[in-house]
Amino acid sequence: MGRINATPTGKGYTLAKTFQGGVHLADHKEQTASQPIKKAPDPQRVIIPLSQHVGSPASANVLVGDSVKIGQKIGQAQGFISCPIHSSIAGKVVSIQSSPHPAGASSLAIIIENDGTNALDEGIKPKGDLSILSADEIKAIVKEAGIVGMGGAAFPTHIKLSPPLKNKIDAFILNCAECEPYLTCDYRLLLERTDEVIYGMRALMKALGVKKGCIGIEDNKPEAIKLLKALPEKDKDIEVVVLKTKYPQGAEKQLIKAILNREVPLGKLPLHIGVVVNNVGTAYATACALKQGLPLIKRIVTVAGSGVAHPQNLEVKLGTTFAEVIQECGGSNEGVEKVIMGGPMMGIAQATLDVPVIKGTSGILLLNKDELALEEANPCIKCGRCVDNCPMGHLPLYLGTYGEREIWEKCAELGALDCVECGSCTYLCPAGRPLVQIIKLAKQKIIAEQKKKKK
Amino acid sequence: MSEKYLLVSAAPHIRTPEDIPKIMYAVLIALIPVVIASVYFFSLLAVKLIVVCIITAVFSEYIFQKLRKKNTTALDGSAMITGLLLALTLPPNLPLWAAALGVVFAIVLGKQIFGGLGYNIFNPALLGRAFLMAAFPALMTSWTLPFNLDAVTGATPLAQMKFAQSLVAHQALFLGNISGSLGETSALAILIGAVFLLLKKIIDWRIPAGFMGTVVLLSGAFWLINPEKFADPLWHLLAGGLILGAFFMATDMVSSPVTRKGKWIFAVGCGVILMLIRFWGGLPEGVMYSILLMNALVPLIDRFVLPVRFGGKRKNSV
Structure with missing residues (x-):
């Protein structure tokens, strides 16, 4: 298990799973959460x-x-x-x-x-029923439909569906965490077009040949949780996992840790530990590509x-x-x-x-x-909040200090390349230091240096 | 909107409302009960010392930064904390000029000379006190009994135990009706402020827990061996500046380790050094030196005690 906290959800108290570190943000979702698409x-x-x-x-x-x-x-x-x-x-x-x-x-x-x-x-015409389509046919349809990760990263989905043969995928996670403040597009999609989303999820699972499907959803979405828990009997094999509302719960590595308690090793991908994660919007787009051919x-x-x-x-x-x-x-x-x-x-x-x-x-x-945050940066007071809450276990304060002095080798040593750029450190810093911004720059410099060495 | 330029900068675009002055002022608020207790026990002497120390701290920071042509941070609250904390560690009848000198030392040589807030190695207030102890040992060890400010020179409970083998009652220690420095008299007042800081998550509970836990364990062990010679753990907890030091000085963010594991090591180290001094040192009390000595080890702790990386063990040090 990831760390477990008792949190109220739609159906009384259940145990919400989560990961180490992260931040609690004012979610501002009330602006749009209750309005139909x-x-x-x-x-x-x-x-x-x-x-x-x-x-x-x-x-x-x-x-x-x-x-x-x-x-x-x-x-x-x-x-x-x-x-x-x-x-x-x-x-x-x-x-x-x-x-x-x-x-x-x-x-x-x-x-x-x-x-x-x-x-x-x-x-553009329906591609036939999911039961008659083969895994390869689904992959081809997804590829031709130009589907990418809809959570924002926009990684081509057909690549995620075609892991190397030696990597056996045994779990599929539908990412409904939507941990960024303000955003509710995944939530509304899940609420209003549940059948399509589940259909798309099943298609993606079939393409991967995976039996175990989980839906990871933060506990600030009780309506959607209630709806998913009331899914018809035939969907009972899909597990709904309630997650603690905490940023960055929707980050792939943190999501997998919370749901399956598997850690993606440094420098590896989820597929190396047998998991593929896709976003709600991606599942919906997949359903549209199959059902309507769109x-x-x-x-x-x-x-x-x-x-x-x-x-x-x-x-x-x-x-x-x-x-x-x-x-x-x-x-x-x-x-x-x-x-x-x-x-x-x-x-x-x-x-x-x-x-x-x-x-x-x-x-x-x-x-x-x-x-917005518009204040000036002050010297670090070593409060340690960036360290305590970094979901990757980094020391953002030192990455910031070395980066500021352009000592990129030290940044590399401290693991700058493994930073997921969630920005928790910058958000939390009481001195207003642009930590993740410096780390992003350090990553570019380190990669440029590595490329130079290869040549 | 189209006529106006849009702001472009890298993510994240939002930030916590918390900032350095808010943290510093919260610490000052947390010290209010201690200030009230010290004024209650030592009346005008306490008021004078506290006011002089705070004002001197703010002015010495301001003047030093002006001389170095830097932006001033004199009002961010940190200088006031240094002034107030130093005042709280002083004997009530210390001459005001000596107190002011200690504050100037704390701000200029304890903090600004390193580059200001965030760069200092030692807790500035404690460094100021260490300077006064070295420069004016007689003034710094002549104590006054509460409510009886003119005549009596009362030895502190720890000095009474060390040099006269007599124990002051626990209740007096807890409420503060004892001779001692301004802020170390009432454990109750300190704990009220400490709870506030813990709830606001401004101090990490690991440091006071590790510090005081070590003191209780070590003093408890010796007390069990020979209760005639050694005071009980609760007495050691309440006597002297331990509670003030554990909650308000060892927890100073700048001069304590950044990782949770490092904080444990730091706190246990403080406790061990304190008990070494209290049992076998030449001085009756050692909170100040225990924290200062561990402050010196913080860069080393931060270099080798690293957090656990997600997805693999870290091989390199900082």
């Missing part, structure tokens, strides 16, 4: 970057002037770790150009003008923060700009200082609202001064 109208124009996943960008297989249909493949996967890209609307390709990307810098994107026909690509062209985005007029969860076509999404939520309030893609702990601050929603956009947050 709303479908956003299709935009007039979409900007679809060819890089929306970890790995090589896709290459465009349409030309300017081409007409495309909804779901049509417009970008071909390049290399082993890559994903195809599909059009989210029907219309005409007006440009293929470098555009601002929400993960930073710019990336080549296909810009499509909506023609209002809403014509579906001919290839590739990944839309997603649920939590639009929240005190800067949003009407915070809510929107189902958005990929390629819609942040500006349009915010407009759909009644526009922004006065005093917005920062716009973030993702959660406030690991999300990416945006310089412009002209960036598009991509596969990994779990949230768009508009935060004002009071919600």
Whole structure:
């Protein structure tokens, strides 16, 4: 077991599992948690970057002037770790150009003008029942649908489904922790489209040949827990594991530790200890790809923060700009200082609202001064809070001190490369020190140094 | 919004509301019961010493930082803690000029010379007291009985035991009606503040637990062997500056280890050194020296006592 705490859940007191370290955050989920998902109208124009996943960008297989249909493949996967890209609307390709990307810098994107026909690509049809599809067929469908990890990391899902033969996978975890504050897109999906999510989970389990399935969910979601515990008899083999609400409970390694009490060894992946973890949104996208034949062209985005007029969860076509999404939520309030893609702990601050929603956009947050941390950094007072609460057992204060002095070898010795970048240390630091930021820089420097040595 | 620039920086974008001044002021609040007790027992003498020490601490920090052309942190609360803690370790009738000198030593040579808060090796207040002990041993060991401030020079309970083999009653020790420094008289007042700090998670319980636990174990062992010669564990717990030192000085974040395991080692070390001094040292009391000596070992402890890494054992030291 991970550490166990008695915590109230939907059904009286049960034992909620958790991991060592981490932080308790004000979750701010009340803004959007009780509102049903709303479908956003299709935009007039979409900007679809060819890089929306970890790995090589896709290459465009349409030309300017081409007409495309909804779901049509417009970008071909390049290399082993890559994903195809599909059009989210029907219309005409007006440009293929470098555009601002929400993960930073710019990336080549296909810009499509909506023609209002809403014509579906001919290839989009149900793929048949789960019982008749083989594991390889499911993997192929997931790969062709361009499905990636929808929690934000955007790692191609078909790779996770194809572990090396020598690594026997015996457990599958559906990640419903959603430990980032503000975000409720996974929660709403689970609540409103439970059957699809479970269907997708079963498909992913079948693709992996796994019998043991767990759903890990934080105890601040009693509604969803109640719903899952009341699943029909045929789903009784799926175990619902209630987790303590603590950040970063949704981090893969911490989730596996809490649920299965297995530790991913340093420098290894979950598959090395026989586990595959997928997000709720990924399971849902998989269900859509099987049941409707629909590739990944839309997603649920939590639009929240005190800067949003009407915070809510929107189902958005990929390629819609942040500006349009915010407009759909009644526009922004006065005093917005920062716009973030993702959660406030690991999300990416945006310089412009002209960036598009991509596969990994779990949230768009508009935060004002009071919600943000803007103070200056002071010297470390060695309070030890970063050490006590680092989920990876690091010494963030020393990583910060060595990093500040650019002594990267020491950072490497202290295990900077194993940092999961959850940001708990920076969050907790009473001296306002940018610890995880320094560690991220140290990682880049260490990797650059290693590459130099190899050459 | 579009006319305005958006702020771009690396995650995380939110932070705990806790900051250094909030921690420092919480410690000051926790010391209020001790201050009240000291004023109750020593009236005006206590007020004068405390006020002089706090003001001197703030001013010496401010002046030193101005001279070094640095931003001043004189009001972040840490200098006030140093001043107040030092005052609480002084004999009530110490001349004010001597107290002020001790504070200047504590702030300038105990803290600012190392680079200010966060960089000091030793607990500044204790270093200031060590300086006064060395410079003015006579003044620093002439004690006053509570409520009887003019004439009587009463030896502290530990000195009475060490040099006259007589024991002061436990109840007097707990409530504070004994001769001693301003803040070490009432264990009750100190414990009230300590509970507040423990609940606010500003101090780690491991340090006072390890420190006092070691004292109880060691003194208990000797007491069982020879109850005629040695005082009982509870008496050792309540006498002298142990409780004040264990909760308010050994727990100083800057000069104690960062890992939980390291804190245990540090605390047990404090307890062992204290009992060595109390049993066999030339001085009746040794809380100050036990903490200062262990402070000196903290960099070493931090170098070798490391947390357990997730997913594997760490092979390298810091």
